[in-house]
Amino acid sequence: SAVISQKPSRDICQRGTSxxxxxxxxxxxxxxxxxxxxxxxxxxxxxxxxxxxxxxxESGFVIDKFPISRPNLTFSTLTVxxxxxxxxxxxxxxxxxxxxxxxxxxxxxxxRLTVT
Amino acid sequence: xxxVTQMEGPVTLSEEAFLxxxxxxxxxxxxxxxxxxxxxxxxxxxxxxxxxxxxxxSNKGFEATYRKETTSFHLEKxxxxxxxxxxxxxxxxxxxxxxxxxxxxxRLTVIx
Numbered sequence: 001s002a003v004i005s006q007k008p009s010r011d012i013c014q015r016g017t018s019x020x021x022x023x024x025x026x027x028x029x030x031x032x033x034x035x036x037x038x039x040x041x042x043x044x045x046x047x048x049x050x051x052x053x054x055x056x057x058e059s060g061f062v063i064d065k066f067p068i069s070r071p072n073l074t075f076s077t078l079t080v081x082x083x084x085x086x087x088x089x090x091x092x093x094x095x096x097x098x099x100x101x102x103x104x105x106x107x108x109x110x111x112r113l114t115v116t
Numbered sequence: 117x118x119x120v121t122q123m124e125g126p127v128t129l130s131e132e133a134f135l136x137x138x139x140x141x142x143x144x145x146x147x148x149x150x151x152x153x154x155x156x157x158x159x160x161x162x163x164x165x166x167x168x169x170x171x172x173x174s175n176k177g178f179e180a181t182y183r184k185e186t187t188s189f190h191l192e193k194x195x196x197x198x199x200x201x202x203x204x205x206x207x208x209x210x211x212x213x214x215x216x217x218x219x220x221x222x223r224l225t226v227i228x
Contacts, residue, residue: 004159042205042218089157092159096214100147101167103209105216109159
């Protein structure tokens with residue numbers, strides 16, 4: 001398994017501003033991901049954070065809105081840019097590690113963002 | 117496409133009651149199936165998994181069997197405890213892919 005920490009744990013931000021969320025893992029991992037969990041809804045994958053190259057974004061998510069950095073194998077950041085109330089969500093990072101017969105994903109505690 | 121349909125909650129049970137949370141899936145290939153649990157104030161934790169048809173995943177008294185014929189992966193526990201109160205998520209990933217598709221989550225509350 002992996003121990004994953006996120007900063008900040010929560011924040012309240014004004015619309016039009018940006019917030020950068022940090023994700024730190026206690027070991028080197030190749031695959032790291034960012035998810036969004038909107039109120040009362042399930043988790044949706046935003047992007048895969050690739051070390052040394054641009055992130056790979058899922059349909060409906062773009063780099064200008066959610067820029068991601070992955071400077072090394074233990075750290076990544078997600079920025080939520082030009083925020084609006086619709087961006088109020090829990091943002092989670094995860095890592096995938098090889099398990100028995102399949103990869104297993106381990107999640108950070110999440111960052112609860114409220115945009116006013 | 118891939119999707120997961122999960123029993124809607126919330127579910128409230130008395131301690132020692134039997135639990136079933138239904139989960140069905142749609143997948144284009146042969147997915148791996150997972151149950152994650154999110155305790156209050158904590159992140160998601162992998163509870164159990166199954167990687168092929170008829171596999172049974174189990175952990176902490178919870179079980180789920182991968183049923184290809186009914187495309188289901190229902191979560192069961194014979195006797196729930198107050199400490200089992202949490203949100204439970206069913207999820208799948210395609211073989212060779214890392215993207216997890218999640219159900220909407222089911223909130224379980226166990227009362228003494």
